[in-house]
Amino acid sequence: MDHQNDDLFKAFLQKTHVGLVLKKEALSFSIYVAGDNYLKITGLNREALIGKDIFDVEKDIFPSNILEVLERVLMYKSEAEISPFLLTPAHHSKSLYISIHISPVIDHDGGVEYLLYTVKDIDQEIRFANDRANRNYFMDLIEQxxxxxxxxxxxxxxxxxxxxxxxxxxxxxxxxxxxxxxxxxxxxxxxxxxxxxxxxxxxxxxxxxxxxxxxxxxxxxxxxxxxxxxxxxxxxxxxxxxxxxxxxxxxxxxxLVKQKLEESVSSFRSVVMNAHYSLLVLKGKHWIAEIANQRLLDLWNKKKEEVIGLPLLQILPELVGQPFLEYLKTVYETGKPYGQEEEVFYFNTANGIGKKYVSFFYDPMIDTQGRVYGVIVGAEDITARVESRHKVERAEEMLRIAIESANLGTWHYDPLSKRLTVSPRLKELFGYKSNEEMTYDTVITQVTEEYREVVQKAIQSSVIKGEHFDLEFSIKGHYDQQLRWMRATGRIYRDKEGIPVRFSGILLDITEHKQDEIRKNDFIAMVSHELKTPLTSLKAYVQLLSSKAKASGDIQAMNSLSKADGQVNKMNNMIKSFLDLSRLEAGKINLEKQHFGLNELIAEVIEEITLTDRTHNISTGNSQKVMVFADREKIGQVINNLIGNAIKYSPQGKIVEVLCKEVNGETLVSVRDEGIGIPKDDIGLLFDRFYRVESRKFKTISGFGIGLYLSAEIIKRHEGQIWVESEEGKGSTFYFSLPHKDLIL
Structure with a gap:
């Protein structure tokens, strides 16, 4: 082939899909032609290839067995295929798959001087096939x-x-x-x-x-x-x-197994253990700590590296002599779980031996052959709870001793089940034998008829409204029917949801004290009654003399007799208060309720007071017209007492304001003065019987401390409330209210 034809042949081959034309040399093959397609795929240039031995060009563009394949094609004058071959092109680092086809060029003498080395980009086909194979493999894995x-x-x-x-x-x-x-x-x-x-x-x-x-x-x-x-x-x-x-x-x-296990323990342990507990997994006969959570590390006061992977006795050698090792051994040997709600745990500290209370359980880990190969340990530090319980127990024991020393009876009543639990002393007070049962119904039956409804309402108010229970009442002995007086105090206890769960309190026998009071009240009533007759006669004589003095124009006598009449009235009021007190404490005051206008009653009381005392300006302000259903006489007595006190404890010429109105479905009455006010420490005691404020300002003002006590008792029997707001030097305002159910508007 002449030079011109040779150039044409090369140019032709460069434009075909033939990648390379290899020429047989003595021991190898040289690159005779490099096609455009090959250069595009490999990223090489023609100058770097033409005339070069295949082993002198860039590394890895030929398969490792290329010489062997070329020699075989040359020898057998047959075509060969290499596919796929992973080639890394020169112009980028990403490899791609190509197929290589090698065919001999046979001359007219039957010899082979050139080999056609054709390449094809099959990267997408291979990768798609690989992806499909991988996906099928992956899907098979998923399926299995x-x-x-x-x-x-x-x-x-x-x-x-x-x-x-x-x-x-x-x-x-x-x-x-x-x-x-x-x-x-x-x-x-x-x-x-x-x-x-x-x-x-x-x-x-x-x-x-x-x-x-x-x-x-x-x-x-x-x-x-x-x-x-x-x-x-x-x-x-x-x-x-x-x-x-x-x-x-x-x-x-x-x-479900875990839930069943949790249900098998006590309700207290179930709640506590599931919410807060330490966890440890011990493996093997040496009890190697395989898992330990932070709560357990805190319980033991250890770091993780001081626990994990170590035998239990190496972690806590102080367990020797304590019961835990024996419990563990029993669980390993029997395969049965074990737990304790409370156990003492001693441990080493830098300052000596420490002590904690723990609640714990051991659950065996059993293999398929029924052998125990480990134990799950759950534990909780309950030291604070136990010490608190011990403190409460000591306090309860001291309280029990105090109650027994004071001869007090105690009771606990469940409002839901109506179950009553009482102390031996309370049984004794009600006349029962120590082995006899007492029920709520029998106790109520033993309360005398005049107090039975009062006791039941007080209990109901304590249970429903949470009011403090403090009541004096009489009972009859279970066997001897002997009358006894009791004082009971108690309160209601509720759970977290606010449901009443226990009504508890104490009972004191006040029979002797009550009998002394009854005798005293009887004496006061008798003396007061006996004093009324001479006072009535004295008042009549004073009035007669006053008429004669007026007729004769004796002004000095008239003034003296007027003052004497005032003192007689004051004595009458005092005797009336003592009689009311004795009747009240004897339980002989009954309410005679009727419908009446509260405004009219207030006006009548003010008019009656101003007949004898015009030293103060008494105003009714912007009062509302209100109808009530109550004991008119006793409500009038309360109003009279409050206005009288306002006049008594405020300077002459000051205003006394009396108001009545409806507030939140209740009738509210207030009496405001501009007087000397009440010390803060005395306000809570004003409505106690015979209580008087100890102060120089009050010493010159007469009184026995009965009026406010009687007023409070009257309002209480109307199921209302009475209270005072006061500031020293600025005056006081007394209030009382009547409940809505007693109102007829």
Whole structure:
């Protein structure tokens, strides 16, 4: 071939799909022609190839066995194929797959001088085939996986694939494939899983869950199941989420076993242990600590490296001689769980031996052959609770001793079950034998008839409203029917939800004290009654003399007799107060309720007072017209007393304001003065019997401390309230209210 034809031949070959034309040399092959297609695929230039031995050009552009293949083609004058071959082009680092076809060029003499080396880019085909093979392999793995696995595609969470195990967990078949999760499993609506999947797809972050509760429709029945699950986002090359891989394992049997174990312990231990407990897993006969949570490390006052992987006795040598080792040994030998609600635990500290109280349980770990290979230890530090209980027990013991020394009876009443528990002393006070039962109904029956309803209402108010129970009443002995007087104090106790659970208190025999009071009241009543007759006669004589003095114009005598009449009236009022007090404490005051206008009564009381005392300006202000249903005489007595005190304890010429109105469904009466006021420390005692404020300002003002006590008792019997607001030097305002149920408007 002449030079011109040779150039034409080379130019022609360069434009064809022939990659290279190799020429046989003595021991190797040289590159005779390099085609454009080959240069494009490999990224090499023609000058770096033409005329070069194949072993002198850039490394790795030929397969490692190229010489062997070329010699075979030359020898047998047959074509050869090398596919695939992974080539790394010079113009970038990414490798690609090519196929190589080698064919001999036979001349007219039957010899071979040139070989055609043709390459083809098959990278996409190979990688697609590899991806398909990998995907098929991956899908086979998913299908054979012992856990539920599936793949969701797109924002609609379409089920692209789900292995048999996942379909079994869902209670579905392959008909759900290519359906959105919300449609395939409609029972998930209202449960958190669809929202969690949407979050994984939106944020591209994996999510795992353990022992998650789910309601799954299986065989036409909605079942409760528990799952451990993992949601892993599937992303494209740009990092965008295109789907989600789901992995799920049903742990319902494990959870149910755990629940059954928790139910088997006491309610207290169940609540405490499930909420706060230390956890330790011991393995083998040497009790190696395999797992220990932070709570247990805190309980032992140890660091993690001082516990994990070490034998128990190396961690806590001080356990020798304590009962825990024997308990563990028994669990290992018998395979039966063991626990204690309270046990003392001694441990070493830098300052010597420390002491804690613990609640604990040991649960054996049993293999398939029934052998114990480890123990799960759960424990809780209950030191603070135990020490607090001991403190309460000591206090209760001291209280019990004090109560017994004071001859007090105690009771505990359950409002729900109506079960009554009483002390031996209380049985004795009610006339029962120590071995006899007392019930709430029999106790109420023993209360005398005049106090029975009062006691029942007081108990009801304490249970429902939480009011303090403090009452004096009489009872009759169970056997001897002897009358006894009792004073009972108590209160209601509620649980965290506010439900009454216990009504408890003490009972004191005040018979002797009450009899002394009765005798005293009888004496006061008798003396007061006897004094009324001479006072009545004295008042008549004073009035007669006053008439004669007026007729004769003896002004001095008239003034003297007027003052004498005032003192007689004051004595009458005092005797009336003593009589009312004796009747009240004897339980002989009865309410005679009627309908009347409260404004009219107030006006009458003011008019009566101003007949004898015009030293103050008494105003009714902006009072409302109110009708009440009450004892008119006794309410008038209360109003009279409050206005009288306002006049007594305020300077002449000052205003006394009396108001009545409706507030929050109650009738409210107030009496305000501009007097000397009441010391703060005395306000809470004003309504006690015979209480008088000890102050120089009050010493010159007469009184026995009866009026406010009687007023408070009258209002109390009307089921109302009475109180005072006062500031020294600025005056006082006394209030009383009558409940709505007594109002007829």
């Amino acid at each position: 996986a012992p856990v539920g696995m599936g793949i969701l595609k797109g924002r609609d969470l379409v089920i692209e694939s789900a292995n048999n195990r996942m379909l079994e967990l869902w209670g579905k078949n392959k008909s759900v494939l290519n359906m959105p999760m919300a449609i395939a499993l409609p029972e998930l609506e209202g449960q958190p899983f669809l929202r969690l999947l949407e979050d994984v797809y939106t944020w591209g972050e994996a999510m795992v869950g353990n022992e998650a509760k789910a309601f799954i429709l299986r065989n036409g029945k909605l079942e409760t199941a528990y799952f451990n699950y993992a949601y892993q986002p599937i992303k494209d090359k740009k990092g965008h989420t295109t789907g989600i891989m789901m992995i799920a394992t049903e742990v319902t049997p494990l959870v």
